Amino acid sequence: MGGINMETVFVKQIFRNPDLYMNKEVELSGWIRTIRDSKKFGFIELNDGTFFKNLQIVIDDSLDNFTEVVKLNISSAITVQGELVESPGAKQPFELKAKQIVIEGPAAADYPLQKKRHTFEYLRTIAHLRPRTNTFSAVFRIRSLAAYAVHKFFQERGFVHVHTPIITSSDCEGAGEMFRVSTLDLDNLKRNPDGSVDFSEDFFGKDAKLTVSGQLAAETYALAFRNVYTFGPTFRAENSNTPRHAAEFWMLEPEMAFADLNDNMDVAEAMLKYLINYCIENAPEEMEFFNKFIDRELMARLDNVVNSDFRRITYTEAIDILKKSKHDFKYPVEWGCDLQTEHERYISEKVFHQPVFVINYPKEIKAFYMRLNDDQKTVAAMDLLVPGVGEIIGGSQREERYDYLVKRMEELGLDQEEYWWYLETRKYGTNKHAGYGLGFERAIMYITGLSNIRDVISFPRTVRSAEF
């Protein structure tokens, strides 16, 4: 366009290897982040999307379209040709002396983003524009890197990535309220003689839902590939309105055959450290930004996580610690009760100041598939509690013994017919196996310091909110 026929360079290339481009002509394209002008010259900070930082463009009235350029609003798209030179300014090492600017797409005057700080609440109302801000530029590049690091970590260890179904045919998992998937005409529902809805004419011929977990399906593949993981969208129709819950989120669920709870924790700990290291190494500018503007203790906390062994305590020990703390909890602490948020935070934030695995919970407060311990009272479950975010990982060794599993399902009144395929895996070559689920957004929150899950999902879906 506009007669510029040089090869376009990315801002990231310039920042990573400035000597290669110094005093040479380059062409860039991107969006104006800020623009300042005087009578005969001005400055544009250009962001081309490839890099967190902007490149300063120096413009003056030698440009044939100088008067049009200085009137451009923030977020206008331009292509610039010019020479990269050392900058006399203190805030940037180099800058581009523009020789030609092509206006690709001007931004209208009512562009809603200013060059000053906005509240996260406001930015959520313009989720289609917020990736153009510093914070969201950083968050979503980190999210992309972390997702890649997930695959890298597991693939390097020989895990097989299984795409488990998004649509599930039965209410198997029991992990939360589910969204129904149906093509039935809601205005004209056919009913069975007992008054219930007749799903026989629905798309799947039965009541179908969106998945709340890929675990049970992942288990079947672990018992063929040994080590597998599933990583994808997950849906919960819970009416929870908190900064840590969304109706649609991503969950990572590794599952390992011939593995026990300790193996499970080893992998979870190594994985979390790997994700953090990968982000620090591959997005240093973004991490520096979070540390400066979002959470001043972020890097110190992450360094501590990466360089220390996670604590591992039993549920019973956790109860003892809470009881002896003399701390006045709103919810009284008794063996057998589930740990409340205030208890989890006390343990991770006040006692250990680092991630803590809590294991071996009473069977009554955990899912049916968790392996019964020899004490007959607890199950081989694990929760990883981290300061600031709370529960980030939940997992367990699975009950591999057919009789124990059936007995537990009977106690909880679960329909064995619904789980026929799951039970069969315990008939044909069963073995000890374990796995866990990582709430991907919670991991991103932990790595970036962001405190609301709605700010680490591109277009968040929450209760009464599915705009965009």
Add this chain to the structure above:
RNA sequence: UCCUCGGUAGCUCAAUGGUAGAGCAUUCGGCUGUUAACCGAAGGGUUGCUGGUUCGAGUCCAGCCCGGGGAGCCA
């Protein structure tokens, strides 16, 4: 779902029950090295919605809607 705080210009926020304000943004003008540039001027309002109290409501009361935080549920 419960508790709590809030909703005023495009944004961030002021305003004893008595004329609706500022900064930034926008538009126009000025300025020869800016860094959220600076200086001057102008335009910009159904104070979330409905009803009530009052001579008079942004302000007080009731209901509803929307948002933040906390709790529960969980990842």
